[in-house]
Amino acid sequence: MSSNETRGRVAVVGSLNMDLVVRAPRLPHPGETLAGRTFAQVAGGKGGNQAVAAARLGAQVSMLGCVGADANGAQLRAGLEVEGIDCTALETGAQASGVALIVVDDASQNAIVIVAGSNGELTPETIARHEAVLAAADVVICQLETPPDAVHAALAAARRLSRTVILNPAPATGPLPADWLPLIDYLIPNELEAATLTGLPVATPADAARAAAALRDAGARNVLVTLGPRGVHAALDGADATLYSAPSVKAVDTTAAGDTFIGGFAAQLARGASVDAAIRFAQRAAALSVTRAGAQPSIPTRAELDESA
Structure with a gap:
């Protein structure tokens, strides 16, 4: 980034996991033992991924969450600090750090099982202790890999503080509580999450339009x-619905594509970019991420996007 370019502030409230990633020809069927090809252990969690994405893509980032007092927790914290992320609001809990078991197939699709661990220790009291972190941010990002009462507390605090609020409703298990929606500026689900939130099928862009309209109506x-x-x-509020075409790339691993989009979108909003520009920037970042393996290792930097423009 040039020295005269605005660098906004993003606070991420959410999960940090150690990802245990296996690559296999296909996803296993129930009860099946399938031979994998490779194994890797990398930092992940939707909160951690989105924080790294926002930092690499130009924002000053703070992480509010909880890791365990174990080797995974130390590694997760150190990885964020290497990225220049402020970890003063990253607490150490009594449980082991969260883990995610991920299988990636030859079509670059994945199946994920998460054990929350210390992520489950995030509480409304944790949010209250670190409200100054939210107050200092231009944009606050939340997801659903931490307890709902903590997520609601973060959304409510960010709204009261007049921050721009993004909710990535992942993993979605059903409709959001009605009192959450007025707290959110940008609700960003994928097609599966949109279907779960609305009860509508989302298999095509037209289906996505219907689901988005239903969420707006709600x-x-x-x-x-x-x-x-x-x-x-x-x-978008006050604008015609728009389908933004994705850049065409050869996908290798889609694991952190959505998190890269969220982080890039937030980083651009935080620096004052238009929503249109933020979406297009975030799409380019996500497209580059799927050409690489892994979660956080796949997330590009702002300089790489500038070079590829």
Whole structure:
């Protein structure tokens, strides 16, 4: 970034996991033992991924979450600090750090099982202790890999502080509580999450448009439904619905593509970019991430995007 370019502030409230990643020809069937090809252990968690993405893509980032007092926790914290992320609001809990078991197939699709561990120790009291971190941010990002009462507390605090609030409703298990929607500026589900939130099928861009409209009718201000290689459906307050086409790339691993999009989008909003520019920038970042293996290792930097422009 040039020295005269605005560098906004992003606070991420969410999960940190150690990802245990196996590559296999395909995803296993129930009860099946399948021979894998490779194994890797890398830092992940939707909160951690989104924090790293926002930092690499130009924002000053603070992480609010909880890791364990174990080797994974130390490694997760150190990895964030290497990225220049402020970890003063990253607490150490009594449980082991969260882990995610990930299988990636030859079509670059994945299946993930998460054990929350210390992520489950994030509470409304934790949020209250670190409210100054939210107050200092331009944009606050939350997801659903931490307890719902803590997520709601973060959303409510960020709204009261007049911050721009992003919720990535992942993993979604059903409709969001009605009182959450007025707290959120940008609700960003993928197609599976949009279907879960609305009860509508989301298999095509037209389906995504219907789901986004339903979420707007329920009270969401702005809805971005990410559709992978089919783009992003944007239903924005005061604007016509728009389908943003995705850059065409050869995918290797889609594990952190959505998190890269969220981080890039937040980083651009935090520096004052338009929503249109932020979406297009985030799409380019996500497209580059899927050409690489791993979660956080796949996330590009702002300089790499500038070089590829």
